Amino acid sequence: VTDLVKISLESGRFDLIGHDNPAGVYPSLVVPIGRVKSRLVAVHGSSSENIPTLVPIAEESRYIHHDPGLRRLLGGFDCRWEELFAYSEDDVISFSVTERSEFYRSLLLKGGAKNLIRKERPWHRLQWKGAGQMSPFYRLSLAGDTKDLSIILDTLSDCIREMERLAPQFSSDWQRQVRGELQDSDPELFQSLYRFAARGYYPTKGDAATIRAFLGLNPDFLIPLLHKEVTDRRYGSARHGLQRFLSDALTSFVHDLGAHTYSGISDGACNDVKTTLRFITHEFGDDRNPELYEIKNLMPAFGAVYSEWNERFDSKTPEAALYRASKARQLSAIRRSMVKSIRETQSISGLSYNFVNGLYGPMQQLSSIAPELFPEMSRAIERWRRPQFSRDKRATG
Amino acid sequence: MLSKLSKEPLIDTSPVSLYRVPSINMSKSDLEKALGDPAISGDLPIELPLAHLTAWRWLSSILDVGSIEPRQCKVFGKNLLYLSYGAVHYRTMKVQTESATELPVAIILSPEVLQVADCFYPFDSGAVSADKFGRKWSARLKPFADRFAVRPANVMQPGPRLVRALYGSNKNYVAGVPSPSSDSYPDPIPALFRFLNEDMSSQGIDHRHRSIEELIDQPVPLGKHLRWIGFPRIDDAEVLRKIYLLTKPEVRPYWSYSYNRNFNPVEIAAQLEMKARESIVDGYLEFPA
Numbered sequence: 312v313t314d315l316v317k318i319s320l321e322s323g324r325f326d327l328i329g330h331d332n333p334a335g336v337y338p339s340l341v342v343p344i345g346r347v348k349s350r351l352v353a354v355h356g357s358s359s360e361n362i363p364t365l366v367p368i369a370e371e372s373r374y375i376h377h378d379p380g381l382r383r384l385l386g387g388f389d390c391r392w393e394e395l396f397a398y399s400e401d402d403v404i405s406f407s408v409t410e411r412s413e414f415y416r417s418l419l420l421k422g423g424a425k426n427l428i429r430k431e432r433p434w435h436r437l438q439w440k441g442a443g444q445m446s447p448f449y450r451l452s453l454a455g456d457t458k459d460l461s462i463i464l465d466t467l468s469d470c471i472r473e474m475e476r477l478a479p480q481f482s483s484d485w486q487r488q489v490r491g492e493l494q495d496s497d498p499e500l501f502q503s504l505y506r507f508a509a510r511g512y513y514p515t516k517g518d519a520a521t522i523r524a525f526l527g528l529n530p531d532f533l534i535p536l537l538h539k540e541v542t543d544r545r546y547g548s549a550r551h552g553l554q555r556f557l558s559d560a561l562t563s564f565v566h567d568l569g570a571h572t573y574s575g576i577s578d579g580a581c582n583d584v585k586t587t588l589r590f591i592t593h594e595f596g597d598d599r600n601p602e603l604y605e606i607k608n609l610m611p612a613f614g615a616v617y618s619e620w621n622e623r624f625d626s627k628t629p630e631a632a633l634y635r636a637s638k639a640r641q642l643s644a645i646r647r648s649m650v651k652s653i654r655e656t657q658s659i660s661g662l663s664y665n666f667v668n669g670l671y672g673p674m675q676q677l678s679s680i681a682p683e684l685f686p687e688m689s690r691a692i693e694r695w696r697r698p699q700f701s702r703d704k705r706a707t708g
Numbered sequence: 709m710l711s712k713l714s715k716e717p718l719i720d721t722s723p724v725s726l727y728r729v730p731s732i733n734m735s736k737s738d739l740e741k742a743l744g745d746p747a748i749s750g751d752l753p754i755e756l757p758l759a760h761l762t763a764w765r766w767l768s769s770i771l772d773v774g775s776i777e778p779r780q781c782k783v784f785g786k787n788l789l790y791l792s793y794g795a796v797h798y799r800t801m802k803v804q805t806e807s808a809t810e811l812p813v814a815i816i817l818s819p820e821v822l823q824v825a826d827c828f829y830p831f832d833s834g835a836v837s838a839d840k841f842g843r844k845w846s847a848r849l850k851p852f853a854d855r856f857a858v859r860p861a862n863v864m865q866p867g868p869r870l871v872r873a874l875y876g877s878n879k880n881y882v883a884g885v886p887s888p889s890s891d892s893y894p895d896p897i898p899a900l901f902r903f904l905n906e907d908m909s910s911q912g913i914d915h916r917h918r919s920i921e922e923l924i925d926q927p928v929p930l931g932k933h934l935r936w937i938g939f940p941r942i943d944d945a946e947v948l949r950k951i952y953l954l955t956k957p958e959v960r961p962y963w964s965y966s967y968n969r970n971f972n973p974v975e976i977a978a979q980l981e982m983k984a985r986e987s988i989v990d991g992y993l994e995f996p997a
Contacts (some may be wrong), residue, residue: 470944488964
């Protein structure tokens with residue numbers, strides 16, 4: 312009881328000298344062991360406070376002593392803001408608690424290590440062979456913090472498969488427990504998972520049926536889902552729909568603006584365009600597919616440049632026209648960046664046509680309000696509405 | 709993966725015995741005599757399950773052996789197994805380890821284990837022996853091993869009787885609320901009541917000192933007695949597979965907690981305590997006395 316007295320960090324500097332791994336296996340989070348004013352202490356985080364707890368431990372306690380090289384490498388370790396993760400006994404790195412989510416994501420994401428090395432993040436090691444070294448259950452412990460839906464669903468899928476293989480008697484109870492935890496600890500995340508799965512997300516390594524069963528997707532929900540899947544088949548894949556939106560509808564929109572380079576558009580119509588772009592931005596923001604993060608960030612910029620395009624709407628001077636032309640070029644450049652980001656992303660598996668409908672819907676409304684201003688865009692919408700596969704009876708009428 | 713956990717020797721080979729567990733043929737302790745008071749005999753609460761706290765590092769060995777084994781106890785100088793009556797109570801010294809830190813694992817056992825009890829104490833005997841409750845209480849409880857030992861051979865249903873004498877009901881006991889009516893019972897129950905009722909939070913001691921502990925000197929087989937288990941989410945499928953091999957065809961409830969932060973084991977143990985209550989212990993509290 313009283314041996315759990317906290318030691319204040321104010322009493323001295325914390326010198327990291329080793330770690331203990333209560334999990335017993337590597338790779339794992341480990342507990343920093345060090346000295347504060349010659350007292351041997353273990354450092355623990357706290358769920359309620361932002362300050363670490365320094366727990367005195369016996370001098371004869373067993374732990375992994377860091378060699379001089381590792382101690383030098385971790386020399387700047389600050390136990391107030393950092394934690395330790397060990398790949399093995401002698402390969403330990405520190406990470407900032409404020410970057411926990413990003414760090415776990417880098418550990419668990421497929422190809423995450425490569426991305427990090429490319430972005431020159433300091434914490435990743437070339438010898439990291441991927442999260443496959445870790446038990447799926449331990450990965451699940453970490454996955455929740457990433458808030459990354461694809462990582463969570465992939466890991467869940469691995470865990471469920473492992474439970475079915477080794478302890479099938481406990482599988483349904485285990486799933487109920489984890490589902491309850493997810494719902495209680497982060498309802499928003501659970502709803503996103505639900506929406507994500509309902510939109511037909513297929514984990515990279517798992518099967519959708521397992522995930523749907525885990526999330527408790529019920530028949531009332533599944534029937535309209537199946538209907539949507541039929542629609543998807545009729546109009547092509549959602550990825551195709553997204554590409555088409557970016558390369559056809561949005562191109563036509565910019566093209567139509569070009570027709571008004573000299574005149575600009577009226578204040579009322581301009582507000583309608585802004586509203587339309589806000590809806591589209593919201594739709595990108597609402598979809599938590601991590602693969603679309605780049606577009607999610609680019610879309611608000613697109614809206615902002617459009618606002619600048621029309622800020623001299625009452626001016627019909629050559630200068631104003633030149634200004635609009637330059638803004639139109641910027642809009643085209645942003646659109647191209649969005650298309651490029653899609654092309655570079657190998658797997659966008661979490662999209663459904665619901666999402667694509669959400670992008671085209673506001674555009675269709677704009678085209679019905681001001682068809683004379685956006686004729687090309689209206690034609691692009693018409694092209695999109697035309698079924699893609701003529702073999703489908705409904706498509707041929 | 710679980711099998712990779714260390715198989716280090718679990719027994720400290722250099723014990724320094726301070727006390728001895730009173731043997732059956734010893735005369736009755738003060739507390740045993742007091743518990744014989746007729747006022748304590750009626751309407752005893754039902755027997756509660758028992759809790760054992762261990763470390764994740766050792767769980768694999770425990771499940772491989774299939775039983776929880778007594779370990780060398782420095783306080784009494786013999787092999788003993790410590791169990792908490794009715795609830796999970798975490799204390800670092802109860803998790804016998806030489807490692808710097810541990811991830812707690814809570815095991816709830818059926819009340820049948822009470823039948824093989826060696827001895828009961830109405831408080832944390834290890835903390836008393838180490839003077840953790842301050843000099844005042846060390847002096848007043850002295851010599852605690854002889855005065856407060858309660859042996860099943862001398863007292864019928866020692867667990868429920870201690871609860872009745874000190875807390876009135878199982879609900880009060882699990883909530884850690886001593887009963888003021890204890891003051892009217894024979895000595896040393898009033899002294900115990902004052903000890904249990906004292907707010908020691910300024911000394912860093914919380915409600916967990918209000919727990920009855922059971923000492924057993926023989927292994928407890930898990931296949932027969934396991935009722936619930938809580939462990940870190942590191943290798944769930946393998947742990948549960950091993951548990952099922954012991955308990956089949958019964959499928960026992962369990963709870964695995966996320967090990968996503970370097971949390972203080974005390975906080976994790978508090979969660980285990982709460983989950984164990986929800987899953988198992990609260991069910992016993994519904995029974996009337």
